[in-house]
Amino acid sequence: MKFSWKLINIFINLKSIQINKFEEQLTLSGIEIEKINYIESIKDNIFDLSITTNRKEIYSILSIAKEIGIIFNKPLSILPINFFNAKIQEKKIKKNYNKFIYITINKISNLRIENTPKWLLNYLKIYNIKPINTISNIQQYIEFKWGMKFYILNTEELKNINNLLNVNINLQNIELDKNSKKDQLIIFISNTNLHKDTTSLVNTHEEYYFNAYIDTTKLLSTFTKCVYGKSYHQYKIKQPYSSTIKISKKEIDTILGKTSNHKFSQLSSKKIVDKLTQLNLSPQYNKFLQTFTIKVLPNRQHDLQRKVDIIEEIGRINGFNHFVDKLPSSKLKGTSPNISIKIKNLRDTLRNLGFNEVVNCCLIKNYLKLNNYNIKIYNPITQGQTELRNNITQSLIENYINNIKQTNYTVEIFEIGKTFHKNSHNKYVEKISLGGLMHNSNFIKTNWSDTSKYANFFHLKGIIEIILEKLKAEVILKKIDNESSMDYPENIEQLFNPQQRIGIYNPHNKELIGIIGEISPKYNKELNTNKHKIYLFEINIEKLNTTIKLNNHLNYISKPHSNYPSVTRDISIKVTKRTNVKEVEDILCKKQNTLIESIEIFNEYFNKKYKHKSIGIRIVYRSHSRTLDNNDIKKIDDHIENVLLHFKSKT
Numbered sequence: 001m002k003f004s005w006k007l008i009n010i011f012i013n014l015k016s017i018q019i020n021k022f023e024e025q026l027t028l029s030g031i032e033i034e035k036i037n038y039i040e041s042i043k044d045n046i047f048d049l050s051i052t053t054n055r056k057e058i059y060s061i062l063s064i065a066k067e068i069g070i071i072f073n074k075p076l077s078i079l080p081i082n083f084f085n086a087k088i089q090e091k092k093i094k095k096n097y098n099k100f101i102y103i104t105i106n107k108i109s110n111l112r113i114e115n116t117p118k119w120l121l122n123y124l125k126i127y128n129i130k131p132i133n134t135i136s137n138i139q140q141y142i143e144f145k146w147g148m149k150f151y152i153l154n155t156e157e158l159k160n161i162n163n164l165l166n167v168n169i170n171l172q173n174i175e176l177d178k179n180s181k182k183d184q185l186i187i188f189i190s191n192t193n194l195h196k197d198t199t200s201l202v203n204t205h206e207e208y209y210f211n212a213y214i215d216t217t218k219l220l221s222t223f224t225k226c227v228y229g230k231s232y233h234q235y236k237i238k239q240p241y242s243s244t245i246k247i248s249k250k251e252i253d254t255i256l257g258k259t260s261n262h263k264f265s266q267l268s269s270k271k272i273v274d275k276l277t278q279l280n281l282s283p284q285y286n287k288f289l290q291t292f293t294i295k296v297l298p299n300r301q302h303d304l305q306r307k308v309d310i311i312e313e314i315g316r317i318n319g320f321n322h323f324v325d326k327l328p329s330s331k332l333k334g335t336s337p338n339i340s341i342k343i344k345n346l347r348d349t350l351r352n353l354g355f356n357e358v359v360n361c362c363l364i365k366n367y368l369k370l371n372n373y374n375i376k377i378y379n380p381i382t383q384g385q386t387e388l389r390n391n392i393t394q395s396l397i398e399n400y401i402n403n404i405k406q407t408n409y410t411v412e413i414f415e416i417g418k419t420f421h422k423n424s425h426n427k428y429v430e431k432i433s434l435g436g437l438m439h440n441s442n443f444i445k446t447n448w449s450d451t452s453k454y455a456n457f458f459h460l461k462g463i464i465e466i467i468l469e470k471l472k473a474e475v476i477l478k479k480i481d482n483e484s485s486m487d488y489p490e491n492i493e494q495l496f497n498p499q500q501r502i503g504i505y506n507p508h509n510k511e512l513i514g515i516i517g518e519i520s521p522k523y524n525k526e527l528n529t530n531k532h533k534i535y536l537f538e539i540n541i542e543k544l545n546t547t548i549k550l551n552n553h554l555n556y557i558s559k560p561h562s563n564y565p566s567v568t569r570d571i572s573i574k575v576t577k578r579t580n581v582k583e584v585e586d587i588l589c590k591k592q593n594t595l596i597e598s599i600e601i602f603n604e605y606f607n608k609k610y611k612h613k614s615i616g617i618r619i620v621y622r623s624h625s626r627t628l629d630n631n632d633i634k635k636i637d638d639h640i641e642n643v644l645l646h647f648k649s650k651t
Contacts, residue, residue, distance in 0.1 A: 002126060003064050005045040007145065011065035011076050019045065029071045030316050042122045054303040060147030062208065071317065073278050078211045102209040104188040106217070107229030111152070114223055138219045146212035150188040158185055186220070188213050242282075242295040247307045249290045255311045258324045267318065275314050339432070342471060342545055343416055346434060349470045353463055355414045355436065360395035362388055362418060373422045388420035391492045392435025393538050397519070400437055400534065401527065411439045416541070434514075435538045438463075457500055457518060460535040464504070464516050473547045476505045480512065492538055495520055504539060506547050513547070514539030559624075566597060566622040567633065571640055572614050573647050577606070584615060587646055595621040595632060 009015060014022065023033050032050040039046055051058050058064055069076055116137045124131050129140050135152060143149050153161065220226055253266040267275075269285055272292065276283035281304075282295040296304045304310060315323065347357065363385035366374055375388040389395065392415050403411045414436040423429050443455035461477070468475055480493070480503040492515065493501075501517025519527070519534040527534065573584060581601060588599055596619060603616030621628065621636050628636075 001049045001051050001058065001064070003047055003049065003061050004042075004123065004126070005047065006042075007061050007123075008065055008068065011062060011078065012069050012072075012074050013077055014068070014072070014074075017072070025071060025319075026068070028319050028321055031067070031071075039122070039126065042119060046126055056302055057299045060143070061145045062147055062212075070278055070280070078208065102189070103234045104213055105158075105232045105234075106186045106188070107231075108152070108186050108220075108226045109229065111224050111226040114225070117223065134223050135220075138216070138223065141219070142212065142216050146208070146215065148189065148209070148212045150186055150216050152186050154185075158187075161187070186216075188216060242297050243301055243305075245294045245296060245304075245307060245310055247292050247294065247310055249292070251307060252292075252311050252314065255308065256315050256323055259322055260324060267314070271318075272314060275317050276310075278317055279313055281310070281313075339542065339545055342548065343432070343541065345471060346416065346467065346541070349467050350414050350436070353466065355412045355438075358396070358399055358413050358415050360399070360415060360417070361385070362420070364389045364395060366390055366394065375420050375422060375428065390419055390421045391495070391538060392417055392419060392433045393437070393492055393495050393536050396435050396437040396536070397495075397523070397527070397534075400439060404527075409439070409441050411437060413437050432541045433538060434541050434544075436536065438535045439532070441532065454532050455535065456533070457516075457535060460537065461502070461516060464537060468504075471544070472549045473544060474507055474549060475513070475544075475547050476507050477502050477516070478505060479503070480515070495523075496536065497521055500533075504544075506543065508547075511543065513543035562597075562622050562624045564623055564625075564627050566620050567628055567636060569619045569621070569636065569640055570602075571617050571619070571644065573617060573644065574612050574614050575647055576612055579613075581615065584617070584647075588617070588619070588643055595623060595628070595636065597622040 005014075005019070019036070023036070026033055026049075030052070034048045034050050037046045037048070038044075049064070055067075058067055065076060068074075113134055116131060116134045120137055120141055121131055124137060124140060127140075127144055129144075131137050139150060217228065221228070249269060249272070252272060256267065258265045259267060269287075269290070273283050273285050276292065276294060280297065284293040285291075286293070294310055304313065351357065363377065363380070364387060365384050366387050366389060374390060377386055377388070380386045396413055396415060399413055400411050403409075414434065416432065416434050419431055419433050421429055438455055438460055440455045442452040443459060444453055445451075446453070465477070480501060496515055496517040497520050501515055503512045504514035504516065505511065506513055514537065516537045517535065519536055575584065584601075585599060589596075598620045600618045600620075601615055602618050604613060605616075606613040619640075621632075623632070
């Protein structure tokens with residue numbers, strides 16, 4: 001929307017305000033000035049405004065002047081006309097006709113069409129209005145200046161005026177010359193239907209209407225030399241309806257915030273009342289309840305409907321730049337449950353290791369028949385969703401089948417979800433479990449020139465160890481005892497190959513909390529995996545969480561590295577095929593002296609002919625207080641002799 005600096009000063013005196021200050025204040029109040037052009041021909045500044053869609057009532061110079069008057073808290077400079085008397089006819093309008101507030105009909109004569117003044121043509125050009133004739137040009141000028149419209153009709157057209165203009169005018173008291181059908185009349189009307197983009201009555205004060213009427217008559221008499229006769233007025237007496245909104249001071253303070261960094265710096269009640277009065281909202285403040293009762297007139301009811309709309313208006317008129325735009329600092333921090341933090345760490349670790357997370361429905365038909373411990377669904381929708389799942393692994397196997405059907409032979413997936421079962425007391429139990437499946441044909445290369453190989457059991461075991469180390473879980477990985485069995489929701493041993501599985505145990509109570517292993521052979525034919533293996537794991541997260549160490553204190557002591565040189569011995573020990581490496585390490589430590597710093601197994605060789613294997617071990621000896629002498633070296637050699645004699649592998 002455009003408006004002229006000179007025209008706006010007709011309604012409101014802004015001569016004491018600098019244009020740059022005017023532009024800044026208007027922008028801070030939510031009315032953005034896109035550009036300002038100086039027109040040399042009329043020596044005037046033309047402002048191009050960006051009006052938001054919720055401000056439908058701003059469509060004329062008068063309406064923008066009213067808004068500027070509210071922003072700068074300045075009154076409108078219009079003639080104070082208050083002369084409703086016997087000459088003006090009061091008319092009660094029917095309920096069906098709520099189209100207008102004021103209508104004036106004037107007889108005119110000696111109407112001559114003359115040239116339109118240049119200044120008026122310049123303003124029409126600014127508003128992109130094509131000039132037609134003097135009367136039409138004045139009509140357009142009055143409309144964009146005052147937001148009202150006038151018509152010039154003859155006697156015949158007057159009889160059908162209600163249909164022509166969609167109004168309700170009483171013609172009984174208008175005196176017309178019956179012999180003359182060419183009498184001309186000017187009809188001036190304030191009608192909401194003239195502006196289809198508005199939904200409320202705009203000019204509710206008689207001063208606005210009669211000032212516009214006087215301006216019209218002056219322009220017509222000056223540029224058409226017409227003569228005015230008797231005038232007839234009709235207006236609506238009914239007071240405009242106003243809606244009421246109640247809002248508390250606390251709500252205003254909460255949304256607008258502080259006006260400075262001071263602790264108690266919200267807008268005062270008096271200042272809020274002043275701002276609401278400035279907005280013509282007729283506020284009433286209840287000091288006891290600390291609430292404001294506000295009346296919204298029809299011209300603002302389309303955009304001031306909620307409490308937050310009123311609060312925004314207060315902030316806009318006060319100036320948003322006067323409020324602190326920083327969030328208040330808070331020392332209160334939210335906390336997450338310990339189990340949630342561990343689950344997040346599990347997800348991050350598995351994703352970093354190349355696994356993809358999947359999410360499956362909890363409604364399935366369980367492979368594992370746990371007698372009466374499965375939870376069945378009453379009236380299931382499909383035959384494949386008759387129970388709540390009692391394990392995660394079964395759904396992952398289904399995911400694997402779907403991937404193979406799509407010729408995706410690299411499947412590394414995991415899921416963290418809930419499992420359900422009934423315990424021995426027939427009560428429902430819900431637990432959180434982690435399940436995973438790995439089948440990757442391109443997992444590893446022993447040499448850059450070799451083809452990629454499938455992942456094996458030890459690769460999966462290494463991945464699980466990385467996860468457990470990341471979580472700082474104190475667990476033991478060992479062969480599953482026949483006596484130990486997991487609870488019913490984790491009773492998934494039948495999904496694993498009995499010869500290729502190990503358990504994850506809590507070292508304190510010897511409880512089995514998870515299983516790592518190869519899929520059971522009975523599924524190989526169904527999944528077509530006779531040549532290449534599928535590896536699975538499932539862990540009870542809640543039980544795993546009990547094994548995780550808290551970082552409340554350190555259970556180790558830091559020591560500096562020794563500044564003295566070390567002595568290294570590489571030995572080869574022959575052992576049987578079934579000898580455990582852990583047993584060899586225990587013997588070395590049992591027979592060791594205090595100089596051993598580290599023991600590392602670096603090689604293994606199996607002799608098929610004699611059916612024994614040789615293990616290459618590197619032992620590092622060092623002292624933290626001195627350099628090793630000849631006596632120390634002799635003790636080291638004797639230590640190695642004793643170890644070799646123990647395993648009968650002296651070479």
